Amino acid sequence: MPRIVETIVTTIDASGVSHIAPLGLIADGNGWIVAPFQPSRTLDNLRTVPFAVASHTDDVRVFAGCITGRRDWPLIAADRVRGVRLAEALTHWELEVKSVTEDEQRPRFHCRIVHQATHAPFEGFNRAQAAVIECAVLVTRLKMLPPEKVEAELKYLDIAIAKTAGEREQVAWSWLMERIDAWRRDQAKPGN
Numbered sequence: 001m002p003r004i005v006e007t008i009v010t011t012i013d014a015s016g017v018s019h020i021a022p023l024g025l026i027a028d029g030n031g032w033i034v035a036p037f038q039p040s041r042t043l044d045n046l047r048t049v050p051f052a053v054a055s056h057t058d059d060v061r062v063f064a065g066c067i068t069g070r071r072d073w074p075l076i077a078a079d080r081v082r083g084v085r086l087a088e089a090l091t092h093w094e095l096e097v098k099s100v101t102e103d104e105q106r107p108r109f110h111c112r113i114v115h116q117a118t119h120a121p122f123e124g125f126n127r128a129q130a131a132v133i134e135c136a137v138l139v140t141r142l143k144m145l146p147p148e149k150v151e152a153e154l155k156y157l158d159i160a161i162a163k164t165a166g167e168r169e170q171v172a173w174s175w176l177m178e179r180i181d182a183w184r185r186d187q188a189k190p191g192n
């Protein structure tokens with residue numbers, strides 16, 4: 001399996017309106033593959049404007065926020081490509097689409113890095129950050145997974161939150177737990 005980097009991808013549409021979403025970039029030699037599922041704004045944008053910006057951030061509120069309807073994160077213009085990046089990114093890559101491998105579910109946009117820059121220091125690993133990212137992925141897959149598996153994973157991830165979370169991780173976790181609570185209420189409804 002190739003290495004995958006979980007990051008914040010910004011794309012723009014033909015009129016320059018930006019879209020932000022967490023995506024996993026897949027290592028591809030010297031380049032990276034962006035693989036958005038059909039249908040998605042990221043996919044539509046990449047077909048129209050073949051550039052993406054990957055903002056690497058340790059602020060996991062952005063991951064949890066984007067998938068819980070909180071997409072209003074400060075963005076600034078990219079340096080070389082048409083697009084924007086997270087203002088608070090630690091580092092960012094500006095990507096140009098070189099080719100597309102079509103697929104009914106998940107087309108693959110093969111990209112090369114045309115520019116990269118570092119803005120702030122990396123301040124070490126934190127288990128709660130990893131737990132938030134895992135939980136964010138889980139939240140996007142609630143309809144596909146058996147409820148027992150979801151509950152077992154949450155129980156495990158909660159340990160890292162309880163032991164190592166700072167304020168940003170706690171906020172991110174609380175946003176995800178709102179979604180989990182709504183899902184639990186749905187599960188409890190008759191017929192489910």
Ligand SMILES: Cc1cc2nc3c(=O)[nH]c(=O)nc-3n(C[C@H](O)[C@H](O)[C@H](O)COP(=O)(O)O)c2cc1C
Pocket residue numbers: 006007020021022023024025035036037039040041042043063067133136137140
């Ligand atoms: C850590 C993480 C990685 C993700 N990776 C992908 C991905 O590679 N492809 C994808 O389509 N969605 C991925 N998702 C889900 C998208 O962020 C989410 O479905 C998003 O809204 C995409 O649709 P949009 O472009 O219409 O916003 C990921 C979510 C998280 C939290």
